[in-house]
Every structure is written in structure tokens, then in C-alpha cells.
Amino acid sequence: MTRTILLLCAILTLSLGCRKNREPKPPGQVQLVFPDKNSECTTGQSLGATTSRVTFRWQEADNVQTYELRVTNLNTGSTQTISTAATSANLPIEKGTPFSWQVRSRNNQVQESVSSEVWSFYNSGSTTSFVPFPADIISPRMSQRVFKDINNETILSWSASDLDNDIDSFEVYLSTENPPEDLKATLGANTLQLKVSVASNTVYYWSVITTDAQGNATSSGVYTFKIL
Known part of the structure; x- marks a missing residue:
């Protein structure tokens, strides 16, 4: 009788193990x-x-x-x-x-x-002046939850690229409204971050406008983050 019970338990364990192995897996990320x-x-x-x-x-x-x-x-x-x-x-x-x-x-x-x-x-086309690529937001990322520093500030940072290598300026917008309309700063081509004042338990929206020497401009799109 004991041998029969042990055999049934072993079969049940194997069955559950096989069933677990057959669970569908999520798809991987493409490179x-x-x-x-x-x-x-x-x-x-x-x-x-x-x-x-x-x-x-x-x-x-x-x-x-x-x-x-x-x-x-x-x-x-x-x-x-x-x-x-x-x-x-x-x-x-x-x-x-x-x-x-x-x-x-x-x-x-x-x-x-x-x-x-x-x-x-x-x-590629016939144009001789390239529009800058939209700024790539580094931090805070979309929907990120962020701690402010002891001065009630946080740092916004991004990267940028232009095939002409003639980026002229960045306009950084930040507000609690979407889309953000408060221009916080206009920065030179070599400045890729900005420290801004923030408040606790507040959701912010921000974007970066990249402009080149020819007057071509692109937007990073609107990103949002929450200050804890």
C-alpha cells in the first residue's frame, strides 16, 4: 500500500513538473x-x-x-x-x-x-542641411519616480546628435501641465543637463527642443516623472 502511494506521488510530481515546463514564455527583446x-x-x-x-x-x-x-x-x-x-x-x-x-x-x-x-x-535625399535628431532623454526617464536633493532640486539630462554637427541650442520646458509650456532655460550646444527646482509628491512633464544653426528644430516629445 505504501509503495502504491509513493508511486502515485511520484507520478503526480512528474506531471506537475512537466506542466510547469510547458508554461508559455514571454517574447525576448529585439536588438x-x-x-x-x-x-x-x-x-x-x-x-x-x-x-x-x-x-x-x-x-x-x-x-x-x-x-x-x-x-x-x-x-x-x-x-x-x-x-x-x-x-x-x-x-x-x-x-x-x-x-x-x-x-x-x-x-x-x-x-x-x-x-x-x-x-x-x-x-538620404537631395537636402544639404540635416534636421537634428530629437534629443534622447536620459534622466528622468518616462514615468520614473525621483527623489529630490536637499536643495529641493533634481537634474534633467539628455543627449543629442546631428549629422551636420551644427546643434546651436536646447530649450528645456518643464511644468505640472501637459504639454509643458514653462521655458526653464535656453542652453548652448555643449550643455546637456539642467538643475531645476521641484516639489514633493508632484508629477512633472518636460521636453527638450533641439535647434541647429540653420534654424531646424525637433522635439524630444513629452516625458513625465514624479517627485517622491
Whole structure:
């Protein structure tokens, strides 16, 4: 009788262990390959005076059934989306225009999807003056919870890139309203952080406008954080 009970327990343990191993796993995060971050893409196949076909490539990620490529025109904000099981995809996009792109990993067995980093690039065209890439927010990141220092201040920081290497200034906006309309400072091209006064238990919105020597300007988009 004891041997029978032990045998049943062993079978039940093996059954539960196998069932646990069969639980679906979430998809992995994609590593982007091409077009390179903050670069000029010159390899597109010309489709006419205004459009070229660009091949986007990324590395294979674990537990992924489909990849969703999202390419956004930074001038208009419009986004093209394509789903594929491959690790590359072609899209026709405008020449002489800045874009951002990312890839979402999906698995039909789980609801969760995972997004890659967002890379920006400039699709080659006839223009001789490049618009600066949107500032890349470093800190505080989106929805980050932040402690103020003993002076009731926190530091906003970002990075920036321009193919012409002619960034002229940054305008930093911060307020408790969305979108932020309070201009806190206009800074030179070599200044990539700003210390600002903040209050406890308050949600803030902020953005950075990058302007180059030709007067071209781009926005980082609005980020939010909370002071604890």
C-alpha cells in the first residue's frame, strides 16, 4: 500500500513538473541592426523623386512568433507598421526625412509584447542641411519616480546628435501641465543637463527642443516623472 502511494506521488510530481515546463514564455527583446542609430541611411532603393525602399534588419529574439516593425516620420508623426516572422522587412519611406524605428516582439501564447530600443536615422535625399535628431532623454526617464536633493532640486539630462554637427541650442520646458509650456532655460550646444527646482509628491512633464544653426528644430516629445 505504501509503495502504491509513493508511486502515485511520484507520478503526480512528474506531471506537475512537466506542466510547469510547458508554461508559455514571454517574447525576448529585439536588438536593432540597421539603419544605424543617429545615422544617414544611403542604401535605400530609389522609387522615384521622393521615395526610396529601405530594408530594416534586426537580430532574432527568443520565443517570438512575429515581429512588428514600426517606422515613424519625425516630421509628420505618421507611423507605418508591418508584421513579419522574418528578421528584416522593406518599407517605402520619404527621401530627405528623419525617421525613428523600433520592433515589437510578439508571441500568441501570451498577451505581453516587448519593444526594442527606439533608433532615429535620416533617409538620404537631395537636402544639404540635416534636421537634428530629437534629443534622447536620459534622466528622468518616462514615468520614473525621483527623489529630490536637499536643495529641493533634481537634474534633467539628455543627449543629442546631428549629422551636420551644427546643434546651436536646447530649450528645456518643464511644468505640472501637459504639454509643458514653462521655458526653464535656453542652453548652448555643449550643455546637456539642467538643475531645476521641484516639489514633493508632484508629477512633472518636460521636453527638450533641439535647434541647429540653420534654424531646424525637433522635439524630444513629452516625458513625465514624479517627485517622491
